[in-house]
Amino acid sequence: MVSKIDYQSKIPNNVGLSDSPKLQKALERWLPNYLDWWQEMGPEGFQQDEVYLRTAVSVDTDGWAHFDYVKMPEYRWGIFLTPSEQERTIAFGDNIGQRAWDDVPGEMRTELRRLIVTQGDTEPASVEQQRLLGQTCPSLYDLRNLFQVNVEEGRHLWAMVYLLMMHFGRDGREEAEELLQRRSGNADSPRILEAFNKPIDDWLAFFCFTTFTDRDGKYQLGALAESGFDPLSRTCRFMLTEEAHHMFVGETGVSRVIQRTIELMKTAPEGDVAKAGGIPLDLVQRYINEWYTASLDLFGSENSSNSATYFAAGLKGRWAEATDPRITDHTALNATYHLDVPNNGGFEDQEIPLRRAMNLVLRDSYVEDCERVIVRWNKVLEKAGMTERMKLPHQRFNRGQGVYASGHYDPEGNPISASEWEAKRDQWLPSKADLAYVKSLMVPVMEAGKFAPWIAPPRKGINGQPIEFEYVKRA
Ligand SMILES: [Fe+2]
Ligand SMILES: [Fe+2]
Secondary structure (H helix, E strand, O other): OOOEOEOOOOOOEOOOHHHOHHHHHHHHHHHHHHHHHHHHHOOOOOOOOEEEEEEEOEOOOOOOEEEEEEEHHHOOOOEOOOOOOOOOEOOOOOOOOOEOEOOOOHHHHHHHHHHHHHHHHHHHHHHHHOOOHHHHOOOHHHHHHHHHHHHHHHHHHHHHHHHHHHHOHHHHHHHHHHHHHOOOOOOOOOOOOHHHOOOOOOHHHHHHHHHHHHHHHHHHHHHHHOOOEHHHHHHHHHHHHHHHHHHHHHHHHHHHHHHHHHHHHHHOHHHOOOOOOOOOHHHHHHHHHHHHHHHHHOOOOOOOHHHHHHHHHOOOOOOOOOOOOOOOOOOOOOOEEEEEEEEOOEEEEEEEEHHHHHHHHHHHHHHHHHHHHHHHHHHHHHHOOOOOOOOOOOOOOOOOOOOOOOOOEOOOOOEOOHHHHHHHHHHHOOOHHHHHHHHHHOOOOOOOOOOOOOOOOOOOOOOOOOOOOOOEEOO
């Protein structure tokens, strides 16, 4: 297995592309269409700028990243897989203990294709959602981070397209084209999952998206990294290393907003944060409520025959299925999951066979992770001597998918009437006035080392560079 990256070819890769001329040709034919898509739907107004980006140069755990100025359309997108483990076996489901597959087992073709296309579709979608954000960046540091996230989502698309073209023949090539044709938020050909059709019009939404929605990505990729289909597993493992940076951008972004708000609460006349151009904590909480719940929806139905099929076949496992010592039963055949489902205005206990509850199991791991983020944000408040705290709303609140989607619940999860929901909605979710206010703050700051007044500077720069480093050189 080659693990160094071949940078000589048109498409940098560590998969020995030059040895598969047919695949190489298919990918080279796709490349100009991808670049057209990037020009049309990528960051608007910055394609000629020199951006201080990291590029993958090796997939070894140490030192895979190289930092330098790059124009985004010249970014070296490529195909990188984590090297294969010799003799990897399938860790769960009905095929447990068998050798992992290097090729798609015929009977799983449809399911695997659906999993890869659904994952692949989210990657360009997020680039589309974020394409205008650069124009209102709070600093060059943040602008660079946005672009880093964007080019890596582009590369994640490449990763999924590679799998489609390598393993699904003509169907795969058609899917690859369609991945460039759907558009986030488009009424006629929207992206597949709803959270990827929501507009991201301001930077607080961007930071919440990268905290909560990219974190859904982390858990989906983690579950696919357990896959018995080895090329998918290895692709997702490498994508996870990049995903970590996206969540860093989100979490520290929100944290810096909170930090700045605290300063203004202490120094602004009468502590009026909004009058001083900051973002009040209750408004931040409403954004958290919105993006966290939209991201919960991405996990799908609580009781799902698809999730049972994927698990049984060994295609999609639980988070850390093979390595978490708390998971002892890898067949999940006899266990059940208990869920309170709405019934006659109250709840009844429903017992779901564990394999059918795998979306929920994965979602629980995700929720735990989100709780840890909230704890870290609350540390910022605590350290500053504030009594306010952030929190995650109940899983029943504001749901568009699953068993709670048809009812109304307050953020504590109590059932409420439709009229109460209407009356209180704006206390819990961003109102039109909130969105307009946040938008009014989005004035671009593009002088190196300067930051918009609604956000604190980061604690340190990127790759050991100072905070006032010129992270983007405007053309
Ligand atoms: Fe991604
Ligand atoms: Fe991401």
